[in-house]
Amino acid sequence: MQFLLFFSCVFLAAGGHGQNVLPNYQWPVYHQKYVQTGFCEYSFLLSVQNSDGVCLVPANVSTRLQDIERDRTLEKQRMKHLSSSLDDLSEQVQNLAWDVNNTSTGLAKVAGDQAEGKTRDEEMARDLANVTQAMETTRNEIELLVLQGEQRATILELTIQQQNQTIDELKTLVRQQSRDLDDLRTLVEQQSDSISQCESRLSHLEADTATTTTTGPAVAFSASRTTPLGPVTGHTRVIFDHVYVNIGNSYNPDDGIFTCNTAGAYMFTYFMYKAIEVPQMAVYLVVNNTIQTAIFENNSKMDEESHYSADMSGNSLILELAVGDTVSVVLRKNDYIYSNDYDKYCTFSGFLLK
Numbered sequence: 001m002q003f004l005l006f007f008s009c010v011f012l013a014a015g016g017h018g019q020n021v022l023p024n025y026q027w028p029v030y031h032q033k034y035v036q037t038g039f040c041e042y043s044f045l046l047s048v049q050n051s052d053g054v055c056l057v058p059a060n061v062s063t064r065l066q067d068i069e070r071d072r073t074l075e076k077q078r079m080k081h082l083s084s085s086l087d088d089l090s091e092q093v094q095n096l097a098w099d100v101n102n103t104s105t106g107l108a109k110v111a112g113d114q115a116e117g118k119t120r121d122e123e124m125a126r127d128l129a130n131v132t133q134a135m136e137t138t139r140n141e142i143e144l145l146v147l148q149g150e151q152r153a154t155i156l157e158l159t160i161q162q163q164n165q166t167i168d169e170l171k172t173l174v175r176q177q178s179r180d181l182d183d184l185r186t187l188v189e190q191q192s193d194s195i196s197q198c199e200s201r202l203s204h205l206e207a208d209t210a211t212t213t214t215t216g217p218a219v220a221f222s223a224s225r226t227t228p229l230g231p232v233t234g235h236t237r238v239i240f241d242h243v244y245v246n247i248g249n250s251y252n253p254d255d256g257i258f259t260c261n262t263a264g265a266y267m268f269t270y271f272m273y274k275a276i277e278v279p280q281m282a283v284y285l286v287v288n289n290t291i292q293t294a295i296f297e298n299n300s301k302m303d304e305e306s307h308y309s310a311d312m313s314g315n316s317l318i319l320e321l322a323v324g325d326t327v328s329v330v331l332r333k334n335d336y337i338y339s340n341d342y343d344k345y346c347t348f349s350g351f352l353l354k
Helices: 002-013 059-212
Strands: 029-037 039-047 220-224 242-247 257-259 264-273 280-287 290-298 312-321 326-331 347-352
Touching (some): 059 312, 059 347, 264 326, 280 312
Antiparallel strands (some): 029 039, 264 312, 280 290, 280 326
């Protein structure tokens, strides 16, 4: 702006447009005034006077001065507007600086949060790895338990099958034993009937002997065993301890021996019941330590408990005896007979015929 005013003055002094408008006048007197409006601006009033103090200003210079004053006014307005814009811009810059500062603070906080998040993520990753490892261990343990459970289920199923098979076998055995028991009862009944018949015949013979014999006393005996015997380690005489009849007192219940006191023909019978613990049974009728006859039983095994079927057998024989001869019943080595005080299965009888 200073340069422009200075140039204008020089132009006027030179006469402007190539004309010497002030050839005979004194050098113009410049009046300058400074106006401060935020920025330093210059305004001036140019006057040209003669020696009499008359102002001499050409028309074109006056017009130019008016234009300059108008431009100066416009320039002042622009400067005010620019100053206002600069103030607004300064305020915006300050606000932007605050925003940048706040943004920096926020970014620092976000960076801190990111660091904390990264730390948490690392901790979560470690926890996840530990949980994954624990889950894998648990899964392996569960698979092992499932495998063991399947094995136990298989063993239990096999055990149940074996138990069912055993139950079926036991049912079969019980049915067989029931049939055997029925057969045994039938046999016992038959033997009881036979014994009763023999005893009846013996009674009749005793009566007949008592009425018909004129020389010597009548002889008859009948005895049974009340306890089991065996298995024996060697040939063993059977003692029949319960005496029904002992006419003539020829039978000794202490040693099981019949001793002939009256010579003649005698009939002997004996019945034995084989125990279930042994497969075989042999019982001999012995006269003076000599076997005269025998009864024999041989049975197969009934079940896994080594039980055998139980059977009753008997035999009879007529012998010619002399005075002093002995008759007894002998159980074979390793054999076993069964009897009791209630049923008295095993019996030994004899009587004199003539």
